[in-house]
Amino acid sequence: MSEAFTKPAVDNSRRTWLIATCAVGGVGAVGVAVPFASSIQPSERARAAGAPVEVDISRILQGEKLVVEWRGKPVWIMRRTPEQLASLENIDAQLADPNSVRTAVPTPEYARNRHRSIKPEYLVLVGICTHLGCSPGARLNPGPQPSLPDDWPGGFFCACHGSTFDLAGRVFLHKPAPDNLAVPPHHYLSETRLLVGEDAQA
Numbered sequence: 001m002s003e004a005f006t007k008p009a010v011d012n013s014r015r016t017w018l019i020a021t022c023a024v025g026g027v028g029a030v031g032v033a034v035p036f037a038s039s040i041q042p043s044e045r046a047r048a049a050g051a052p053v054e055v056d057i058s059r060i061l062q063g064e065k066l067v068v069e070w071r072g073k074p075v076w077i078m079r080r081t082p083e084q085l086a087s088l089e090n091i092d093a094q095l096a097d098p099n100s101v102r103t104a105v106p107t108p109e110y111a112r113n114r115h116r117s118i119k120p121e122y123l124v125l126v127g128i129c130t131h132l133g134c135s136p137g138a139r140l141n142p143g144p145q146p147s148l149p150d151d152w153p154g155g156f157f158c159a160c161h162g163s164t165f166d167l168a169g170r171v172f173l174h175k176p177a178p179d180n181l182a183v184p185p186h187h188y189l190s191e192t193r194l195l196v197g198e199d200a201q202a
Contacts, residue, residue: 052197054189057122065138067127070196074127074135075184077194080120084167087142087153088114095170097180105130105179108199116168116183124196125169126182134160136181140167156181 053070055077060066065078092098100107100116110118117123127135136158144150148157148164156165161176169181187200 050197052195055194055196056192057194058192062121063140068196070126070184075196076123076125076127077196078123078125078167080115080123080167084140084154085115085120088166088168091153091166094172095166096173096175096178098170100170100180102179105182107180107183108185110200111183114168116170116180118186118188122194123168124183124186124194126184128182129158129160129163129177130171130179130181131158131161131163131175131177134158136163136165 050071053068053075055066055068057066057077057079060077060079062079062081063084065076068075068077098114100112107116111124115123116125129136136156139145139148139152139157140154142152142154145152147159147162152164153166155167156169158164158177163175163177164172165177165181166172169183171177171180184196185199186194186196187198189195
């Protein structure tokens with residue numbers, strides 16, 4: 001005699017409890033996965049520690065300056081005009097360190113020239129005054145203007161204590177800033193891509 005198959009009764013309260021438990025577990029798994037996936041990406045701390053910054057310079061017009069952040073510092077990338085490059089000539093006698101030989105704020109070998117850059121047209125500087133760490137403002141137009149000499153060639157002016165820098169970031173004589181503005185490590189990946197924070201040989 002065969003036994004009839006009897007379907008066990010379903011405990012609705014138990015089924016509800018199981019569904020709720022699985023749902024909470026699934027949410028927990030997603031909660032663990034999201035931070036893990038995020039940890040694969042470069043963190044703010046890694047960028048602040050000095051991760052290089054790639055910059056598209058193709059849209060910078062002549063006479064314009066772009067600012068990017070590297071190691072928590074403002075880095076200026078300026079495309080100088082022919083007239084601005086010409087202003088760097090014949091002013092060595094007015095500068096404290098015209099050849100960038102001082103070592104307190106080292107200048108990379110590839111920027112130890114009159115225009116302080118790899119390509120004369122493009123200037124790459126850390127926009128922090130070497131006196132007390134203020135950020136100088138751009139005073140690009142030559143000629144007399146408030147707080148500047150009548151023969152001002154164009155450059156940068158730190159309003160905090162009056163330090164002045166030419167359009168290569170070289171400090172003028174008898175100013176509070178002891179050194180030229182820093183040139184960060186950098187190199188060109190292509191004609192339009194610049195990598196700030198890493199020398200070419202790195």
